[in-house]
Amino acid sequence: MSAPHRPAAGPDTAAGRLRARLEQLRALALDRSFTHPAFADLVLAHGRDYAPALWPAAAQAHPQRAGDCFAGAHEWADDEGWTYCGGYALAAADPVIGAFEHAWCLIPEGRAADPAVPDGRVLAYRGLPLTDAFRRAQGRGGHAVITFGRDLLTGPNLDVLRGGLPPDALAAGTPDTAEASGRRPRTAHEEG
Template sequence: MSRAAEQRLLQQAGMIVGLWRSAHAGQRGTWSCASLAELLLAYGRLFTPAARPARFTVGPPGTCFATASRLADEHADLLYVEGMVVADGVPFAFDHAWCVSAASDRVIESTLPDGAGLVYLGIALTDGYRREQQALRGVDAVITGGGINLADNVDALRVGLPGHAWRPIGRPLPSTTETPARS
């Protein structure tokens, strides 16, 4: 894991938070989180890139949400994670989904080639919450991109994720990570 990539990811997430807080100061001033990036900084953890074990089948590019969901369904020891990744050769962090072992912060990559993901920031979702939200929305993504719109996450943004929705797996964010002050 690259410390520079980690700092870049956290800085970019913080910038997104600041933009959303500024743009929606009057409308979302009392919300727990004004954006999905802020939800990631509030609940997210850092995950360590790792070589994908041969027993897991990678999906084609652009199918990370569906592929990670399928992997979590097929392997009881895996949890589905959504968040952002910084990938080698890409100047910005982007929405992504992957899996982790329920006992580790090691990434089981769903679509990126081994070694492409440099640092991951995400929320490990419980199977029950993931399936419930996917059924409600009709898409594989739960908290980030992948065809959902912000209205799908209004409750989570207003009051935060319910306790049954996520697991505190992964490395906590550095104590120096700050969410921009609310207006």
């Protein structure tokens, strides 16, 4: 298991509350011998925090798909050129749900465009911005790239949890880089 994440923001912020919840979810280990025994461990170790964004005007051609975040995020990444992110979202009004596994897209402004949850219902996101090459190479279609997702028969991506993320998995750059360029963060291969 990777070392505990040390949040920069305090627990009184939405991002801090989400990270605190993920620390609790680390206990749901699939196999303690894995590099990342739980999806929450992987997201804490390699994920980034994102703020929610209002529904982008460009997304009007792709209406939200309640309960179908993974397929929606794949669609937007393919159609709009946005970056697919898989991770967790913090529910705004339901302390019972709290943090839930989720997928969204990172828009050029460096914020989260959510394919399945209406504006105002998520307080914070933490996830892995995945390169198109890695996302497609996993062969999971419209399913979750790493976690269980909607179809429990698909199961999690055990190769990633067992061995860790390959070097080409995460989109390079930060939301600041994406905002400055107006484009999706480039992969290390594209930069090299």
